[in-house]
Amino acid sequence: MTETIDLNSLTAEAEEKLKPIFDKYEKTSFINTKKVLDTFREERVSESCFMGSTGYGYDDRGRDTLERIFAKVFGKEKALVRHTMISGTHALTVALFGLLRPGDTFISVAGKPYDTLDEVIGTSLHNDEGSLADYGISYEQLELKDQRLDLEAIEEKLSSKYYKVVYVQRSKGYLDRRTLSVEELNELYRLVKRVSPDSYVFVDNCYGAFVETSEPECDVMVGSLIKNAGGGMAETGAYVAGSEKAVEKISYRMTSSGIGAEAGATLNTLKNMYKGFFYAPHTVCQALKTATLAAYIFGKMGYETSPEWDEDRHDIIQAVKLLDGDKLCAFCRGIQKGSPVDAFVTPEPWDMPGYSDKVIMAAGTFTSGSSIELSADGPLRYPFIAYFQGGLTYESGKIGIISAAEEVLALDKQ
Ligand SMILES: *Cc1c(COP(=O)(O)O)cnc(C)c1O
Numbered sequence: 001m002t003e004t005i006d007l008n009s010l011t012a013e014a015e016e017k018l019k020p021i022f023d024k025y026e027k028t029s030f031i032n033t034k035k036v037l038d039t040f041r042e043e044r045v046s047e048s049c050f051m052g053s054t055g056y057g058y059d060d061r062g063r064d065t066l067e068r069i070f071a072k073v074f075g076k077e078k079a080l081v082r083h084t085m086i087s088g089t090h091a092l093t094v095a096l097f098g099l100l101r102p103g104d105t106f107i108s109v110a111g112k113p114y115d116t117l118d119e120v121i122g123t124s125l126h127n128d129e130g131s132l133a134d135y136g137i138s139y140e141q142l143e144l145k146d147q148r149l150d151l152e153a154i155e156e157k158l159s160s161k162y163y164k165v166v167y168v169q170r171s172k173g174y175l176d177r178r179t180l181s182v183e184e185l186n187e188l189y190r191l192v193k194r195v196s197p198d199s200y201v202f203v204d205n206c207y208g209a210f211v212e213t214s215e216p217e218c219d220v221m222v223g224s225l226i227k228n229a230g231g232g233m234a235e236t237g238a239y240v241a242g243s244e245k246a247v248e249k250i251s252y253r254m255t256s257s258g259i260g261a262e263a264g265a266t267l268n269t270l271k272n273m274y275k276g277f278f279y280a281p282h283t284v285c286q287a288l289k290t291a292t293l294a295a296y297i298f299g300k301m302g303y304e305t306s307p308e309w310d311e312d313r314h315d316i317i318q319a320v321k322l323l324d325g326d327k328l329c330a331f332c333r334g335i336q337k338g339s340p341v342d343a344f345v346t347p348e349p350w351d352m353p354g355y356s357d358k359v360i361m362a363a364g365t366f367t368s369g370s371s372i373e374l375s376a377d378g379p380l381r382y383p384f385i386a387y388f389q390g391g392l393t394y395e396s397g398k399i400g401i402i403s404a405a406e407e408v409l410a411l412d413k414q
Helices: 007-042 061-073 088-099 115-121 151-160 182-195 244-254 270-300 325-337 394-413
Strands: 078-082 105-108 138-141 165-169 200-204 220-224 238-242 304-306 318-321 359-363 375-379 385-389
Touching: 007 061, 007 270, 007 394, 061 078, 061 238, 061 270, 078 244, 088 115, 088 165, 088 200, 088 220, 088 238, 088 244, 151 182, 165 182, 182 200, 220 244, 238 244, 270 304, 270 318, 270 385, 270 394, 325 359, 325 375, 325 385, 325 394, 385 394
Parallel strands: 105 138, 105 165, 165 200, 200 220
Antiparallel strands: 078 238, 220 238, 304 318, 318 385, 359 375, 375 385
């Protein structure tokens, strides 16, 4: 690199240019906040909702109310919101096992699902013990076509054979693909209901919640509480929301047949879940602003970014294609250095359970592994993409991004 980049003036230029885009995010945040607040009021949330239960957790008003709130805000009939679903992957697993039976086939229509699903589906080369395949459940996959759902191919597939579950991942996750919009997912829903009405439309909604003013129409949608819907407050857990029928089936897998959603002690987890859901539209807005700033800055530094700064966003993930393993590590070092917690540690690539390549992660977070907080990760494989997300506040997110840019620039100068 010959010309020197002045990050201060580049950031100032970015913020000027991004004003109308930030405005749009704030409007979305307002609409979603109003929806959440109205629902809290309708559901008569009071301090007693935060009490939590012990033992079996029967008649836990706080838990039942929170689950109704999630369902209503997400436009669904029923929801499960539990700290005992330990992650997004766990909730996706519970939901798939809740719906599918031996002999059934399901299909992913947006290409390969998130890495951790390999071992759940049984397509991993490492370990298929206890996977869906191990239980006699078959899996098929359709790729995106020109970065969009291939509706023609989907219609053909669904007309040729019965698929119990039509699985679609909204966010790009760790893949070099486009994130799907709510409108595209709704189009898929209408198509499936026309061609194969008994199939469950299943959306992996991780990183998607509150990015738009509504969530996708579907029979089941799943997300993590240490991503968008937890608002940076929930300390663990995940949600499943959807039709009464689907969520009830899933609840029997989550606990046991006969018990379903009626039990499950909440201990002292509820207050942070309520508070987090209340914050979530705002927190997502902060993350979107941070991601868009990163796209602008790294774009101007000559890197390919996805989405680009002026593209519409449908999740909070920002991909920066660094094309070089050392730069990916530098990017993550910079994010780590710019974090409020563990700023002094240096992230190293490691073999993370559930992932097939080594992964480097930067996460100086209050909640371990939380990716609604400023965090960056990327598998150590070509084209060395840093997937960056989160930022509890735009101000701190901005500091983190500048720190990452400094580290990458320092490498260029060597
Ligand atoms: C994060 C994520 C998952 C898995 O969630 P974990 O909580 O990390 O297990 C699944 N799908 C997508 C698209 C994700 O982003």
